[in-house]
Structure formats: structure tokens, C-alpha cells
Amino acid sequence: MTYQQFLAMVARIADTDRDTAERASQAVLTVLGRHLSRGEAADVLESLPPELQAYVWSAGSPERFPPEEFLRRVAEREGTDTLTAERHARAVFTALRQATGPDEYEDVRAQLGRHYAALLDADALVPDxxxxxxxxxxxxxxxxxxxxxxxxxxxxxxxxxxxxxxxxxxxxxxxxxxxxxxxxxxxxxxxxxxxxxxxxxxxxxxxxxxxxxxxxxxxxxxxxxxxxxxxxxxxxxxxxxxxxxxxxxxxxxxx
The missing domain is CATH 1.10.490.110 (Uncharacterized conserved protein DUF2267)
Known part of the structure; x- marks a missing residue:
């Protein structure tokens, strides 16, 4: 998946423009990188377009935080509210699933935990x-x-x-x-x-x-x-x- 294809998918799913999709992708992947182990982050970034790889990588130890904190951090980076951040996160994770493939995406899901289901499964029956x-x-x-x-x-x-x-x-x-x-x-x-x-x-x-x-x-x-x-x-x-x-x-x- 190319960078432009990734952003186009995020923009379409989130019903927003390209620039907002770009900011959302950067914010979500940065926060995701703080949560993943180094090994998993390395696996994920290999599947991403080069323009997005640096956002996933983190030199620090992995953190563990609930989805509410995930969205708070995304919202802070985007300069928006958590409800908008939730819509953007769902879109970015959908694009990420397409980019990484189902097996690698399942590894991401395993590290985040079941409480992230509302974000990880945009096609799941979780209402906004x-x-x-x-x-x-x-x-x-x-x-x-x-x-x-x-x-x-x-x-x-x-x-x-x-x-x-x-x-x-x-x-x-x-x-x-x-x-x-x-x-x-x-x-x-x-x-x-x-x-x-x-x-x-x-x-x-x-x-x-x-x-x-x-x-x-x-x-x-x-x-x-x-x-x-x-x-x-x-x-x-x-x-x-x-x-x-x-x-x-x-x-x-x-x-």
C-alpha cells in the first residue's frame, strides 16, 4: 500500500480531507508505537509506507494504557476532541489492517487487548x-x-x-x-x-x-x-x- 493509498482510505472512512487524514495517521501510529513492544513495532512498520514508518518506532519501553488514554493522546496530538479522535482511530486501524495483513494485525490486537475492539474493528457492530x-x-x-x-x-x-x-x-x-x-x-x-x-x-x-x-x-x-x-x-x-x-x-x- 502506498502512502497516498493509505491516506485516501483513512480520509474516506473518516469522512475527512487528506490533510486531516495525514495528521490522524501520524497521531494514531505514534500513540500505537508507544504501546507496542519493540519487536511488534518493527514488524508493523515494515508493512507501512516509508513516510509513516518513523511514527510507529519508539526507543522507549512499551507502555500499557486503556483505550480512553489512547484516544486522549491521539486527540492531544491532533488538537481535537476524543470523539473525533475515536472516529479517526477507527479509520487508521482499518487502513493499518489492509497494510499489514490479517496475521500481523492479529498480533497488534493481541498486544492492545480486547478492550480496544471498538477501535480495532471498524466493521464491528459498535455504535458511536x-x-x-x-x-x-x-x-x-x-x-x-x-x-x-x-x-x-x-x-x-x-x-x-x-x-x-x-x-x-x-x-x-x-x-x-x-x-x-x-x-x-x-x-x-x-x-x-x-x-x-x-x-x-x-x-x-x-x-x-x-x-x-x-x-x-x-x-x-x-x-x-x-x-x-x-x-x-x-x-x-x-x-x-x-x-x-x-x-x-x-x-x-x-x-
Missing amino acids: LDTVVGTVAAKAGIDDDAARTLVEAVLETLAERIAPGDSDDLAVRLPVALHPPLHRGRDAGEQSRRMGPEEFVVRVARRAGLQPDEAARRIPTVFATLRPVVGDEFFDIIVQLPDGYRPLLGAARTG
């Missing part, structure tokens, strides 16, 4: 943040800012209630911007795992700045949005919740 937030906003009849606050409140509280491993599985199916509330809830401790539905509503209300009765009406819109997005993982979650949660889930339970 605007889609999730916009769907909740439409269902709840609220604006996007209120919808995002509600989604984050529900996810953090849900992660407090379910098993940590299921919280991590849920994060893989959601945009990177929604990982932090899941991580906060996951790390809350075992005591929260016994939370009943009334306490669930109270915590969501507090985090979203709502009255409990208003939170109880809006919570089902979040679950109704999550269900088709996360697929089978949704059922792995609801089987952990007692029958008292049924009105909050937005649909009858099965089994």
Missing part, C-alpha cells in the same frame, strides 16, 4: 457515542446532554451491581467514551453487588441530577437502547438481576 446518546434522547424526550448524563449514570450504577467480568464484557460492545463510567462502577466493591432496584434508581437519580420518580421513568430507555447494541451480553446481565428490576429493563425477562 452520538448514536447511543441520540437514541436515548429520542426515546426519553430529552436533549443530548441530558441523555449522555443519563446513560453514564445508568452504566456506572449497573456496573456496581453486576459481576466485574460482565462489566468488562459490556465495555467491549460500547464506544470508548462510555468505558469510564463502567470502570468506575466495576471498581466500587462487592457491597454494591447486592443493590436492590430501589437503590439502583436512587443512585441513577443522584448521578443524573433527577428526582427518583423521573429517573425510574427514564432508565428503561437506556436499557431499551443497550439491548440491540450489546446483543447476547444483555441477557448475561439481566439474569443477575432479581425480578424487582423488571420495570427498569424496558422488556419482560426471559426464562
Whole structure:
């Protein structure tokens, strides 16, 4: 793949111009190079056009950081926000997969880890943040800012209630911007795992700045949005919740 072909693919997928695609490619590959081992970085750069090879190489020891930090660093280098950085990163990784081939790309995936799935698989069924937030906003009849606050409140509280491993599985199916509330809830401790539905509503209300009765009406819109997005993982979650949660889930339970 030539340099111009690489940039053209990034520009097309990210729906942007060539100059922005160039900056995005440089930023993403630089941050990627900080994460990879020297051996893997050397393997990757051999597959890239000469104009991009130097961005992958790093003389320092490899760092390990989550996808949220990856995007923060990309955004900082590009001079943009993390949502734009996420769109650009997906495009660059798609071009990288074409340049390196499937075997080498799998080695990159193995070093980054499963939580990078939303970035590494542009064709995966991982929605962007605007889609999730916009769907909740439409269902709840609220604006996007209120919808995002509600989604984050529900996810953090849900992660407090379910098993940590299921919280991590849920994060893989959601945009990177929604990982932090899941991580906060996951790390809350075992005591929260016994939370009943009334306490669930109270915590969501507090985090979203709502009255409990208003939170109880809006919570089902979040679950109704999550269900088709996360697929089978949704059922792995609801089987952990007692029958008292049924009105909050937005649909009858099965089994």
C-alpha cells in the first residue's frame, strides 16, 4: 500500500480531507508505537509506507494504557476532541489492517487487548457515542446532554451491581467514551453487588441530577437502547438481576 493509498482510505472512512487524514495517521501510529513492544513495532512498520514508518518506532519501553488514554493522546496530538479522535482511530486501524495483513494485525490486537475492539474493528457492530446518546434522547424526550448524563449514570450504577467480568464484557460492545463510567462502577466493591432496584434508581437519580420518580421513568430507555447494541451480553446481565428490576429493563425477562 502506498502512502497516498493509505491516506485516501483513512480520509474516506473518516469522512475527512487528506490533510486531516495525514495528521490522524501520524497521531494514531505514534500513540500505537508507544504501546507496542519493540519487536511488534518493527514488524508493523515494515508493512507501512516509508513516510509513516518513523511514527510507529519508539526507543522507549512499551507502555500499557486503556483505550480512553489512547484516544486522549491521539486527540492531544491532533488538537481535537476524543470523539473525533475515536472516529479517526477507527479509520487508521482499518487502513493499518489492509497494510499489514490479517496475521500481523492479529498480533497488534493481541498486544492492545480486547478492550480496544471498538477501535480495532471498524466493521464491528459498535455504535458511536452520538448514536447511543441520540437514541436515548429520542426515546426519553430529552436533549443530548441530558441523555449522555443519563446513560453514564445508568452504566456506572449497573456496573456496581453486576459481576466485574460482565462489566468488562459490556465495555467491549460500547464506544470508548462510555468505558469510564463502567470502570468506575466495576471498581466500587462487592457491597454494591447486592443493590436492590430501589437503590439502583436512587443512585441513577443522584448521578443524573433527577428526582427518583423521573429517573425510574427514564432508565428503561437506556436499557431499551443497550439491548440491540450489546446483543447476547444483555441477557448475561439481566439474569443477575432479581425480578424487582423488571420495570427498569424496558422488556419482560426471559426464562
